[in-house]
Amino acid sequence: MIFTPTMTGIYTPDPLKYAFTVKTSAHSGRSGCRPISIDQNEWQQWFSIESRAEKRALYIHIPFCRKRCSFCNFFENATKPSRVTEYVNSLCQQLAGATTTKFIKSELFDTVYIGGGTPTDMQANEILQLANVIQSFPLKPNAEITLEGRINGFTHDKFEAALAGGINRFSFGVQSVNTEVRQAAGRFDDEKTLMQRLSELAKHPTATIVADLMFGLPGQTFDIWMHDVEAMISTGIHGIDLYQLINLPGSRIDSAEKKGTIYERADSQVRSSMYAQGSRLLEQNGWDRLSNCHWRSDKRERSLYNSLAKQGVEIVPFGAGAGGSIHGHGLMNGRDLTAWHNAIKAGVKVPSMVMSINESSHIDTIIKKGLDKGTLTLNELSLSLNTHLQPLFIKWQKNGLIEFDNNKLSLTLAGRFWNVNMLAGLFEYLATNPLLAQTV
Ligand SMILES: C[S@@+](CC[C@H](N)C(=O)[O-])C[C@H]1O[C@@H](n2cnc3c(N)ncnc32)[C@H](O)[C@@H]1O
Ligand code: SF4
Known part of the structure; x- marks a missing residue:
């Protein structure tokens, strides 16, 4: 077997800090799928046959922001109320049309995610308009329906409209509560305003x-970070994500780094301590860990969309810039708003990149789900794959990233911090040391 440090990490007395050097991306997947072309007839055919997904999600993209935050490259279009209204009208028209197709009608949706961009920047009537169309999809009873966005500008009438339309989960990007850190990142509210509104929203009996x-x-120093986590706990919110900053290409932070402008920020070693102490604080306060980066304080939080998305279930995407998968094909809609509007007006497929089917999706799902939750049940893998992966698992164990527990592989704290590197390492191992009939 061929091994590299990017697959196995390295042996060190302090694996939390040093097992790998840096986290390079937010997620990891297997390469090998290639773009394919789908014409209008084939596209219509896809919507005239039944879905075979056991679980599925609906993803609706709202590609507008009022400001470009320093760390983010999800900014696509500046918010202009008339542009957003025009977009929401076209989107609702397209969604309503889709609900009549066999593909959409054939299976219930477990979860819906309205993401962005900043969906909370829609007007109250637009939020309700979109929520009402979503209700015409076949939804599971008690389906999780999330509206993503930011606290700033999310007024009471928007909250009421969303609830009236059946939206039951609200995911806000806070990033840090510290006023200076927020201002430097391009956020609007100061700490006091943010904390008041978040605490108010968290009092809702069901949302x-x-x-x-x-x-x-x-x-953001280590002390500021600890205060960030403590402050979130004190608001009474029901779920939290702790994300490590990734250098996203095209973000202001990334451009400044490329130009050599120095930004004072924590290195990977300090970040590993931030992760360790942040998660410890949450767990000492009774929060349950649902995945490596997500915790809940209340059982009303299920985080269904995020966990299903990481498992590679069918995600039917709508909107310019939306990504998902249909009938096993990955799909990414183009970001160009004009081209998207023109396609909707002409009643044809919106421009998108469609990928060939991932033949290994069954295995990838088991591995991704396990590593994301922190526990991989080994007999869910075929015997041949399990045997083939054992040399890698043993290296991970020696390097302090996992422990074996009967038939399970559990990530240590270090493994949880470096889980994306491990997943990328596992796929690199399989590409370098191929196992025939890996899809078994
Ligand atoms: C697509 S953004 C939308 C959030 C929302 N529009 C807002 O302003 O908070 C979703 C989340 O991705 C995370 N994110 C964005 N850029 C990131 C980066 N460079 N590294 C890690 N997480 C990032 C942020 O925590 C953010 O809340
Ligand atoms: S963090 Fe949110 S508001 Fe800021 S640029 Fe990204 S998507 Fe837009």
């Missing part, structure tokens, strides 16, 4: 309120 925090932001 699920979750927040994203990031560690490693410019100016």
Whole structure:
């Protein structure tokens, strides 16, 4: 077998800090799928046959933001109310049309995610308009329906409209509560305003309120980070993500780095301590860990969309810039708004990149789900694959990233911090040391 340090990590007395050098991407997947072309007839055919997915999700993209945040490259179009209205009208028209197709009608949806961009920047009537169309999809009873966005501008009338339309989960990007860190990152609210509104929203008796925090932001010291986590706990919200800052190409932070402008921010070693202490604090306060980066304080939080998305279930995407998968094919809609509007007006397929079927998706699902949750049940893998992967698992164990527990492989704290590197390493191992009939 051929091994590289990017597959196995390295042996060190402190694997949390040093097993790998740096986290390079937010997610990892197997390469090998290639773009294919789908014409209008084939596209219609896809919508006239039944879905074979056991679980599936609907993803709706709202590609507008009022401001470009320093760390993010999801900014696509500046918010202009008339443009958003025009977009929401076209989107609702397309969604309503889709609900009449056999493909959409054939299986229930477990979860819906309205993501962006900043969906909370839609007007209250637009949120309700979109929510009403979503209700005409075949949804599972108690389906999780999430609206993503930011606290700033999410007024009471928007919250009421969303709830009236059946939206039951709200995911806010907080990133840090510290006013200076927030301002440097391009966020609007100061700490006091943010904390008041989040605490107010969290009091709702049924709605699920979750927040994203990031560690490693410019100016965010270890003490500021601990205060960020403590502050979130004190608001009474129901779920939290702790995301490590990734250098996203095209973000302001990335461009500044390329130009050599120095940003003072934590290195990978300090970030590993931020992750360890942040997760410890949550767990000491009774929060349950649902995955390596997500915790909940209340059982109303299920985080269905995120966990299903990581498992590679069918995600039917709508909107310019939306990504997902249909009938096993990965799909990414083009970001160009004009081209998207023109296609909707002409009643044809919106421009998108369609990928060939991932023949290994069954295995990838088991592996991704296991590593994301922190526990991989080995007999879910075929005997041949399990045997083939054992040399890698033994290296991981020696390097302090996993422990074996009967038939399970459990990530250590270090493994949880470096899980994306491990997943990339596992796929690299399979590409370098191929196993015939891997899809068994
Ligand atoms: C697509 S963004 C949308 C969030 C929302 N528009 C907002 O302004 O908070 C979703 C989440 O991705 C995370 N994110 C964005 N850029 C990131 C980066 N460079 N590294 C890690 N996480 C990032 C942030 O925590 C953010 O809340
Ligand atoms: S963090 Fe949110 S508001 Fe900021 S640029 Fe990214 S998507 Fe837009």
